[in-house]
Amino acid sequence: MSAKDCAHHHRERRKLYHRLFLILSSSIILILFLVFLIWLILRPTKPRFILQDATVYNFNAAAAAGGAATGLNLLTTNIQVTLASRNPNERIGIYYDRLDVYATYRGQQITLPTLLPVSYQGHKDVTIWSPFLNGNAVPVAPYLGVEISQDQNAGRVLINIRVDGRIRWKVGTFISGRYRLDANCPAYLSFGGENYSPNSILVGSTAKYQLVQNCHVDV
Structure with missing residues (x-):
């Protein structure tokens, strides 16, 4: 495999990791946002x-x-x-x-x-x-x-x-x-x-x- 092919595979791998990181981060942010939204809607009142x-x-x-x-x-x-x-x-x-x-x-x-x-x-x-x-x-x-x-x-x-x-x-x-x-x-x-x-x-x-x-x- 040539040096050019290795560089290409390396860039593709980095793009894949970047996409996975964005998907995971977006999922966590979405879950936290939904929890916060539910919290605001329910508005807990102190005992x-x-x-x-x-x-x-x-x-x-x-x-x-x-x-x-x-x-x-x-x-x-x-x-x-x-x-x-x-x-x-x-x-x-x-x-x-x-x-x-x-x-x-x-x-x-x-x-x-x-x-x-x-x-x-x-x-x-x-x-x-x-x-x-x-x-x-x-x-x-x-x-x-x-x-x-x-x-x-x-x-x-x-x-x-x-x-x-x-x-x-x-x-x-x-x-x-x-x-x-x-x-x-x-x-x-x-x-x-x-x-x-x-x-x-x-x-x-x-x-x-x-x-x-x-x-x-x-x-």
């Missing part, structure tokens, strides 16, 4: 969270040993909450890969995170969890000790139930990558006296609060 109730077993602030001069700086919190999540989408399912629930007071975390079970939520489905949130003798900033004292004297305290997690969307057989979910559920709790709230039910030394409070959700 809706509701804090239904909270049962307070302990919410107590105390001074650390030798810390009377600095006021209340240790907070013990034992609460059980009922959270409901609803998938508002008609054609999109939601995988809850990881959900941590914890309580905060004026921006500071006051309980350990409680891990909820991994679950899948179908179209228009509702999922309910009832986790326990516990924080024993958690140190708080000195200024928060003053705030806690004032709230307890007023008989009313605001804590926030936070949900931090990772979710995935399911459209047909397509499953998206992970998205971060953050939910913030305010809970106003009253403690006896003239400020005692009618939405709470005393059970022995505990109080159960019927809240039905919508949560702010970011995805």
Whole structure:
């Protein structure tokens, strides 16, 4: 075979590889475009969270040993909450890969995170969890000790139930990558006296609060 024939075959082979590359690239781009188009048409809506109730077993602030001069700086919190999540989408399912629930007071975390079970939520489905949130003798900033004292004297305290997690969307057989979910559920709790709230039910030394409070959700 002459050098001219070799060069000709080499050019033909390069053209064939180039065509195959263009076909493969075009197919991938078309598939991605169709997935994106379906995604835009379906327009996934973030899940809706509701804090239904909270049962307070302990919410107590105390001074650390030798810390009377600095006021209340240790907070013990034992609460059980009922959270409901609803998938508002008609054609999109939601995988809850990881959900941590914890309580905060004026921006500071006051309980350990409680891990909820991994679950899948179908179209228009509702999922309910009832986790326990516990924080024993958690140190708080000195200024928060003053705030806690004032709230307890007023008989009313605001804590926030936070949900931090990772979710995935399911459209047909397509499953998206992970998205971060953050939910913030305010809970106003009253403690006896003239400020005692009618939405709470005393059970022995505990109080159960019927809240039905919508949560702010970011995805």
